[in-house]
Amino acid sequence: MNSKIACFPVSAIRSFAILSVMLIATVTRADQPNIVFIFADDQCFETIGGLNNAAVETPNLDKLVRRGTTFTHAYNMGSWSGAVCVASRTMLNSGRFVWNANAIYDKSEKERSEGRWWSEYMKAAGYRTYMTGKWHCKANANKAFDVARDIRAGMPGDTEAGYQRPAADGSDPWSPSDPKFGGYWKGGTHWSEVVANHSQDYFSQAASRDEPFFMYLAFNAPHDPRQSPQEYVDKYPVDSIQTPENFLPVYPYAEQIGCGPKLRDERLAPFPRTPHQVNVHRQEYYAIITHMDVMIGRILDAIEKSGKADNTWIFFTADHGLAVGQHGLIGKQNLYDHSVRVPMVVVGPGVDAGKQIETPVYLQDIMPTTLELANVAKPEHVEFHSLLPMLDGEPSPYQRMYGAYLNKQRSIRTETHKLIAYPEAGVLRLYDIAADPREMKDLADNPKSKPLLQEMFAQLQDLQREMNDDLDLTALKPAN
Template identity: 50%
Template sequence: MYESCDRRTFLTQTALSLGALPALLQVTAQTAESSRPNFLFLFVDDYRADAIHALGCNAIRTPNIDRLVWQGTAFTNCYNQGGWHGAICMASRAMVMTGRNLWDTHALDASLPEQAAAGKLWPQRMQASGYRTFMSGKWHVNCNPAKVFQRARHERPGMPPDIESQYRRPEEQKPDPFDPADTTQGGYFTGGKHWSEVVADDGVAFLRKEAGDEPFFMYLAFNAPHDPRQTAHAWLDQYTADALPLPPNFLPGYPYKDEIGCSADMRDERLAPFPRTPFAIRTHLREYYAIITHLDAQIGRILDALERSGRAENTYIILAGDNGLSIGSHGFMGKQNMYEHSMKVPLIMSGPGIAADRRCDALVYMQDFVPTLLELAAVAPETPMDFRSLLPLLRGEESSLRPHIYGAYMMLQRMVRGERYKMIYYPTVSRYRLYDLQEDPFELQDLSEVPEHGATLKELQEQLQRLQKEMHDPLSGSVS
């Protein structure tokens, strides 16, 4: 079982294979059908990049995700580009399907049903090249997954059925109206079984009964840890709210929340009372960590099934998040902001020849995994993609893919991040924020009005203008 092997034992068992890294990652169209690699894609929702024990979060228990970290390469500066409305996950997942940048994907979004009907999306290209494709879980893309995948099970919406009692709570010295373990409230328990467990059931069943001898691509997408964050007491009882550390950048509120689209009336921001309190945030963190630990156990079930199938050695595993989350950081609860906790996402890759227990700090986008997967599978996309293969980083041929990262939220927020400095721009109020991520990783000290950093601010303004043109940003030219 995955939980029975510690880090040292695992690394001892796998170290001998690393010398073959360059050769194992050289996949060509001439690869024999019997040795074509399999792909297991694990997609998680609203998952902060720092909420993994093996990557430094001592407060959380994630033994199975830790296993993936130890056996593979974790990209520690991985970003999503943002979104064109409050449901950031829709843009993030649409970009996965198109392989195009944020605003080009926005322009293509309405045509996704036609592209799927014509067999032009990349999972369909994989099927056409001989892959057996399977999907279960959250979809939230503007086309029918049954058209995109050979087999689609339990398609889920953007979030479980909402529960009104989860909002504007908890308040100190008042009864908490929300019980995360109450299965009668619906939410994740709608249908009689927790949705994370259903995804794992589907993945295990596919590996046991349906994978066959063909190479396979599995797309397993969990709604967790998106709210409503519900789990049984067995998972909740592993955490004590009072003992959990607050985020270092906790704030009671954010000064520009109304101007940037994160007012007290926004759905995500209504999850906790205003002003934010340590009591409320610790309560939410307990529920967040508990649903993640439950999710982690379901991932472990899938990994165990893969091992039992005898196909693990020839399978690439990719774990990625669609967007991050705040939960009290900078006074936010949601992900509709440009700070690291909301823009960065986990991205871990393991498989034949991928270095074990390695951290890569190059600036990447989560959607870069798509051209990476296609290159490993020797499958050509229907049209060129904006995102870039990670193989030069995985092979050690390059240390960087791009000098800057771009981010956007509606017409209200923009960001650009370089290796060290990051700038956030609020166009409706002509306000900049500048952070030195090397010295200030939690983005606590705004340097935008410090004269000594004027040249850095100007350089990042120019880089944002360049990226806005490249991305076909509708606000291109707005940076003053």
């Protein structure tokens, strides 16, 4: 336990939260910690320098990792949309699993107005709520938060010059640092800097107020167009970038799984990919992450200056990961770990410092965790689980992790293996993720794997029923 920030063990916090639901009249604002939620977009789990990738400079995220507990296997369930951000964020704010979130997606504003929305629960619990940055939900952010500025409906604007690049001959019409291409530079100030600017102002406001605060600080970074000042790009010379071990020029089932040349994300680089092209995209990816990290540092400094750091919980995660050249893919519309697994760090009073929890969770578990901290009884429709029991040493409530993309991909992940199903390709792929974490060796056609293949397929169908997933995978069922 971190002696610098520890006040009570997490078990004590949970016990109090349960008791407070029974004795709600006794709850005062002093019992409720401040909550800061810092949200990245498209950030793969293996992009934190001090945790798992020394090639990326992230000193401020490294600081969070040292101060708090990292969930090393945090996942997004997938998406009903090519814009995976939409599904992830609707799940997060509604608390519902993917297909149940899809069912209410078009009614999100009604859900919010009737109180079934993350920020509405926080407001009802007495929190002053703040938001800035990427939203990508159908609920009205201006109404969802007490204070909301520069709400970004989706990704920054793009230009055709930013696609199918660089060319095979090395030529490139686009620059990540030139403001003439708009995107993050629209408005005159880089959007990551805008998030930091508003965040600092929010903490200045909150410092003089008595009620607890909930801040939803959502970066667009490192989503494409991956733009940052030239000094950050220069930190990552292309010839110093390591091509991913699981690089492929083309993914063999790209078309059948919805990741062919027509998908916007995949058009960012030419088909087939080359190591140089992938390394250029990874250069820009690392640069915008490092730039965002500097802005996160400003946010952390503002928390300290507010005078309220000792009673503040910080949650950092991303809405999903990104391939950036792994498996021949550029985007996130796939079920490999690089695209569904995200960084997730929790810092707060009583949270162990420098600890890593490897058992699996979903990133959306942050939502019910904050409700428990705020002494809000878990609503019946919220399907994700509080992380507080796991922070106190209890096992994950999830024994098998589910994944889905449109009606084109399904997956199930256990502690040791992952099964991916491609119904339109008529293909199952099986990986021993304990021995093969890069998911490079498909075991599905190995006769020795047949019993495991059959078992995991049956478990996947069971998960589908639990998730209200009506996609019929019967044609893929392994023969006896």
